[in-house]
Amino acid sequence: MELLDFDNLNKSQSACSLKTINSNSVPFCHSTLIFESLYHLLLEKNVESRSYKNIMIQGDFDKTYGLFCNINKSDLNRVLSNLINNSIEAIQKVSNLKNKNETNSDQHLSKSALGKISISARKNKDNIQISISDNGCGIPDHILQKLGQLGVSDKNINQPMSATRNIVSSAVNSTMSNVNSSTISNPISNANSASHSVNSGSGLGIYHAIKTIENAGGSFDISSQINVGTFITITLPLAKTPEWFAQNISVNQDNSILVIDDDESIFSYWSNIFVKKIIQSTRNKIEPKIKLSYLNSSAKALKENLSADLYLVDFDFINEKFNGLDIINKLNIASKTILVTNRFDDPKVQKEALAKGFRLLPKFQMPYIPIYYTE
Numbered sequence: 001m002e003l004l005d006f007d008n009l010n011k012s013q014s015a016c017s018l019k020t021i022n023s024n025s026v027p028f029c030h031s032t033l034i035f036e037s038l039y040h041l042l043l044e045k046n047v048e049s050r051s052y053k054n055i056m057i058q059g060d061f062d063k064t065y066g067l068f069c070n071i072n073k074s075d076l077n078r079v080l081s082n083l084i085n086n087s088i089e090a091i092q093k094v095s096n097l098k099n100k101n102e103t104n105s106d107q108h109l110s111k112s113a114l115g116k117i118s119i120s121a122r123k124n125k126d127n128i129q130i131s132i133s134d135n136g137c138g139i140p141d142h143i144l145q146k147l148g149q150l151g152v153s154d155k156n157i158n159q160p161m162s163a164t165r166n167i168v169s170s171a172v173n174s175t176m177s178n179v180n181s182s183t184i185s186n187p188i189s190n191a192n193s194a195s196h197s198v199n200s201g202s203g204l205g206i207y208h209a210i211k212t213i214e215n216a217g218g219s220f221d222i223s224s225q226i227n228v229g230t231f232i233t234i235t236l237p238l239a240k241t242p243e244w245f246a247q248n249i250s251v252n253q254d255n256s257i258l259v260i261d262d263d264e265s266i267f268s269y270w271s272n273i274f275v276k277k278i279i280q281s282t283r284n285k286i287e288p289k290i291k292l293s294y295l296n297s298s299a300k301a302l303k304e305n306l307s308a309d310l311y312l313v314d315f316d317f318i319n320e321k322f323n324g325l326d327i328i329n330k331l332n333i334a335s336k337t338i339l340v341t342n343r344f345d346d347p348k349v350q351k352e353a354l355a356k357g358f359r360l361l362p363k364f365q366m367p368y369i370p371i372y373y374t375e
Helices: 034-051 073-101 104-112 161-172 188-194 205-215 264-282 298-303 324-331 347-356 363-368
Strands: 055-060 115-124 127-134 219-225 229-239 249-252 256-260 291-295 310-314 337-340 359-361 371-374
Touching: 034 055, 034 073, 034 115, 034 127, 034 363, 055 073, 073 115, 073 127, 073 205, 073 229, 205 219, 256 264, 264 291, 264 363, 264 371, 298 324, 310 324, 324 337, 324 347, 347 359, 359 363
Parallel strands: 055 115, 249 371, 256 291, 256 310, 310 337, 337 359
Antiparallel strands: 115 127, 127 229, 219 229
16 A cells, blocks of 8 residues: 555646557656656645744646656755755745844734745746745845855845855855865855755755756746745756656546555545546536446455456555556556556666556556546
């Protein structure tokens, strides 16, 4: 059984489809599923932000289903995480300043003020655009113009321009070639007050964010206004969707669908998804006629004489000898199967999918897969 975070799943539209895969013509894919990075980032930062008062972090990236980019996943996650940390700190600066300047009689006003951080993403032609905005303290123009330079950050806000120039000059004059960023200590360590990252204190956050995105063939744009906030847009070229990825599901009223999962709530969830998506796709209020059934054990699945047009199979079965791959292989149902698993990014599982012809659906993307229905 794999856990699905029902509370945080946005139940908006999305999709997947049934076809045999020619594994000989498809290279193994190292690209990053954009939704995954944004989804887990939002969950992570919402948990972290509970320790900060009056900060709301919201996301809007439902329409990025099936979009991949050729960028290292850990690099992208690090960039996005640091940028959100920056926004949290910018909002804290506003809150601290208000608390310092206000009288005791009206301090409740600042405590009720809400800091907002928004993460959104959308497809734009052959690119994907990821936007991060906040209503924090903003960045002065003379700092904003230098943020792409090594050692410069928005923590220079309260420093005079002469001090900023000294920090930049000291950092840039350091010999950086062939040096890993994790080993840098001086003179960057002398510019800790110029750090743009909440955690690092190195002043390298924005510099490395820009370099990481540019190295992936993308662009990094930042605009800001004092006492209004900061807006960042990351643009990355789209990669081809891997053949193993389930892009949609197509069913008709005569099809039978079998869910094999040791968590019965997953079956209930699939039932709701099919009804909702089919009603949406047919633009009527008539409940669709689909044959949806359920098995809660890999052992039962292997013993019974199964027959279905589509199998939605879990990977892990608790305290059982067989997993989803065993079911697919032993029953010879690969061409009719979607393996619903958060192990989708395991290279071995991907290669097995390409070789056998089944498709993979991340479990956290269940509500978003497009479903097409014909009567």
